[in-house]
Amino acid sequence: MLLPTTLVGSYPQPDWLIDREKLSLRAPPRIRAQELWRVGSEWLEQAQDDATLIAIHDQQAAGIDVITDGEMRRESYSNRFATALEGVDPDNPAIVPSRSGKPDMVPRVIGKIRRKYPVELRDVQFLRKNTSGKIKITVPGPFTMSVQAKDFFYNDEEKVAMEYAAAVNEEIKDLFAAGADVVQIDEPYMQARPDQARAYAVKAINRALEGVTGTTAVHVCFGYAALVKNKPEGYSFLPELEACKADQISIETAQPVIDLAVLKQLPTKTIVLGVISLADNTIETPEVVAERIRRVFPFVPPERLVIAPDCGMKYLPREVAFAKLCAMVAGVKIVRAELQK
Numbered sequence: 001m002l003l004p005t006t007l008v009g010s011y012p013q014p015d016w017l018i019d020r021e022k023l024s025l026r027a028p029p030r031i032r033a034q035e036l037w038r039v040g041s042e043w044l045e046q047a048q049d050d051a052t053l054i055a056i057h058d059q060q061a062a063g064i065d066v067i068t069d070g071e072m073r074r075e076s077y078s079n080r081f082a083t084a085l086e087g088v089d090p091d092n093p094a095i096v097p098s099r100s101g102k103p104d105m106v107p108r109v110i111g112k113i114r115r116k117y118p119v120e121l122r123d124v125q126f127l128r129k130n131t132s133g134k135i136k137i138t139v140p141g142p143f144t145m146s147v148q149a150k151d152f153f154y155n156d157e158e159k160v161a162m163e164y165a166a167a168v169n170e171e172i173k174d175l176f177a178a179g180a181d182v183v184q185i186d187e188p189y190m191q192a193r194p195d196q197a198r199a200y201a202v203k204a205i206n207r208a209l210e211g212v213t214g215t216t217a218v219h220v221c222f223g224y225a226a227l228v229k230n231k232p233e234g235y236s237f238l239p240e241l242e243a244c245k246a247d248q249i250s251i252e253t254a255q256p257v258i259d260l261a262v263l264k265q266l267p268t269k270t271i272v273l274g275v276i277s278l279a280d281n282t283i284e285t286p287e288v289v290a291e292r293i294r295r296v297f298p299f300v301p302p303e304r305l306v307i308a309p310d311c312g313m314k315y316l317p318r319e320v321a322f323a324k325l326c327a328m329v330a331g332v333k334i335v336r337a338e339l340q341k
Contacts, residue, residue: 005332010070027100031079033076109154147192158203176212205244241269247269250311253292270305274310286334
C-alpha cells in the first residue's frame with residue numbers, strides 16, 4: 001500500500017478516564033501521576049480497556065491503516081515504562097532541568113537498571129485481540145529515559161542509557177512476540193540534547209534493537225504542540241539516525257515548517273511524516289494535507305513514506321482529533337489517486 005496511515009501513538013483519553021485539565025496544565029510527568037486518573041484503582045484497568053476500544057473504533061472509522069492503542073493506559077509517553085524498572089526509585093524524585101529548562105521531578109537511579117516484567121505486553125495482546133489489521137505500539141527510548149532520570153548509582157551517563165537500552169530490548173522482543181507489527185521508540189530528547197545524543201544515543205538505540213525482528217521506528221519531535229508553540233525550523237539531531245537500526249524515522253512537519261531537504265540524508269529509512277498540526281483545533285482540509293505530502297516527494301519517494309499527524313494528539317478534544325484523522329485519510333486518498341494515474 002502506498003502512503004499507509006498511522007498515529008504517532010497517542011489519542012485523546014476520555015474525560016471520564018483522566019482529568020484532562022490537570023493533564024494540560026502540567027508538563028508530562030516523569031514520575032507516576034496517579035492523581036490524574038478519575039477512576040478508582042479497582043476499576044482502572046477495565047476503564048482503560050474501554051477507552052482503548054474507543055480509540056481503536058475511532059481510528060478504524062477514520063480509515064487509519066496501522067492502529068495504535070491510543071496510549072490510553074499512560075499518564076505520559078514515558079513514565080509508565082520508566083518507573084516500572086528495577087533500580088529506579090520513582091517515589092523519592094530528584095530535580096533536573098526539563099527540555100524547556102524548567103525544574104522537572106524525575107526518578108532517581110539507585111541500583112542496576114533491569115526490567116522486572118513485561119510492562120506493555122497486555123496492551124499489545126488487548127490491541128491484537130480487538131483488531132484484525134496491522135498494529136503499532138510505542139516504548140520510551142533509552143536515551144530519553146536516561147535524561148529523564150537522575151543517576152545516583154552508575155556515575156556514567158552513557159552506561160545509564162545502555163542499561164535502559166537493555167531493558168527496552170527485552171520489552172520490544174516481547175511486544176513483537178505478542179503480535180505487534182510495528183514497535184516505535186520515542187526519543188524526543190535527542191532533539192533537546194543534541195550534543196549528548198551525538199555521543200551515544202544511536203549506540204543506545206542500536207542496543208535496544210539488537211536481535212529484534214520486525215518493523216521498528218524511532219520518533220523524534222520538538223515537544224507537544226499543546227505545550228510548545230514556537231518550534232524551530234530544523235531538527236538538531238536527525239541525519240545521525242541513518243546509522244541506527246530502525247526501519248522508520250518519525251518526524252513532525254506540519255506545525256514546525258522544516259526544510260525537508262534534510263531527509264535526503266536518510267536514504268535507507270522510511271519516513272513517518274507528520275502532516276497534521278496539533279497546535280490548535282483547526283481542521284485541515286484534505287487539500288492542505290495532500291500538499292503537505294506532495295512537498296516531500298523531491299526528497300523521499302512515496303514508497304518510503306508513512307503518513308501520520310504530528311505528535312501529541314492526546315491533548316486535543318476527541319471530536320477534533322477524529323476530524324483531523326478523517327482529513328488526513330482523505331488527503332492521502334487524493335495523493336494516492338494522483339500517483340496511480
